[in-house]
Amino acid sequence: MNPYAHIRDLPAHAGETVELRGWLCGRRTSGKLIFALVRDGTGVCQCVVEAKTPDAFAVAERAPLESSVILRGVPRADERAPGGIEMHVADFTVIQGREGYPIARKEHGVDFLMNHRHLWLRSLRQTAILRVRHTLVAAARRFFDERGFTLVDTPIFQPGAAEGAGSLFPVEYFGERVYLAQTGQLYLEAAAMALGRVYCFGPTFRAEKSKTRRHLTEFWMVEPEIAFAELPDLMDLAEAFVCQLVEAALRERRDDLQRLGRDLAALERVAPPFPRITYTEAAELLRSDATHQRLVVELEADRARLTDSMRRLAELEARRHSETKAWRQDKLDDEIAALREELRELETDLANRPAHIESARRFQWGDDLGGDEETILTRQFDRPVIVTRYPRQCKAFYMKPAPDDPRVVLNLDVLAPEGYGEIIGGSQREDDLDALCARMKEEGMDPEPYEWYLDLRRYGSVPHGGFGLGIERTVAWICGLRHIRETIPFPRLIGRATP
């Protein structure tokens, strides 16, 4: 018999005596009553300890926050309890705990929280994100497993660069120099020629010195690769894949998404068909007068919003100044802080916008789509958009040029809505040996380390392709997070590799 109950299952045990194991995450006292909040990973339960059980009362009164505890008692439905059910405690035992738990219920700064990431993970918000991440990872694997894909693990130590060499982490490997993987793709192509439909799912590393809310130096990518697949097949697969991820999150993690304040209606709109445009169409859209007009109007509207917010801030500050009651001052301080934060963001955004608008209007065919262009594009649609056929000079050597227009390659990017940017990048691969060699020569690449890769075009080459989806950007989008650092348990960012 298992004598312990999980908080999630308490309603089924109402009226019975059960034992809970968990951590004390909050406490309110009221004379001869203690309300202890206990979490166990499945939920949070309010536990009531009364003075008429003096032993339990004495322990509950002194137990430091975040002590590990074992409680025996009777769960009872009670509408006064958060969650509708509470434990009436008979025994309260502390396994271990001490004073000084660093994270309080009030807000903390980013740096402090990042330094305490190992403890920050315990918070309701972080556990909600971790569960969504888990659901997306599981759904991604299920998606490919159900479609006959075989999981093939690709190496982390790799001899050379698949893409830009400036972004690799070098590692000393018994006197040789190797690099941490930034994609498993080349190896996956080899596996696709063996198994037909394959995917890999692992960490990837980029040494770019990007210090933004969208970048990690270590992130997880799921990459399918399919023999005999051509660009339209890849678009269909990517569309179905993204839809299944969103559906899984909505079905299995609705509560967590709500706790995170996610606008669920925006996610419900994610359904096929996704708009599909070519790079050339995207470039025309960016340069068009209509787009320019719209952006200018939006900018003016947001400027008005800024002035408005500044007026409101001044008003609040004046009220704060003349306010005499401490608790009202406190309330006003909170409002002022929130407004200041909002203003700071809006100001940065507005400061960048004229440059964005200008760069959109002056966008030249052949330029790569940067973050700003992506944002402007995705604002025109209410669901992810698929952009295909980029100029070949923007893209990697292994992408296959379009037979009907050799200036462009048969690639696809999927851009998430609401400003979250690229979540999928992929392409049909060059399957012709001579064309591939010519392209590598053009790029000034040494073919020697790639001989094994070229073998794939020598012995039974077929049209094939695949794509990669960045898990963290997907988690950020689906959870509606401002910053990618919360999407992974222990983020690795430029300038931070601890804890």
Next chain:
RNA sequence: UCCGGCGUAGCGCAGUGGUAGCGCAGGUGACUGUUAAUCACUUGGUCGUAGGUUCGAAUCCUACCGCCGGAGCCA
């Protein structure tokens, strides 16, 4: 690498040249239904570091360090 912002108690912040402050957390006490409980009292400071200006610097200047955001680059 460049641009901007920030650095004041354990945490979050106010303080624009004249005695170092507020809230939370911690401590003591009151309270039998709290929801970030409330109330009273209370502990806690090398104002990032170094130099400079000044009768006097948290406040002004210079350099450096750290953090945040953005650009470039990228998923």
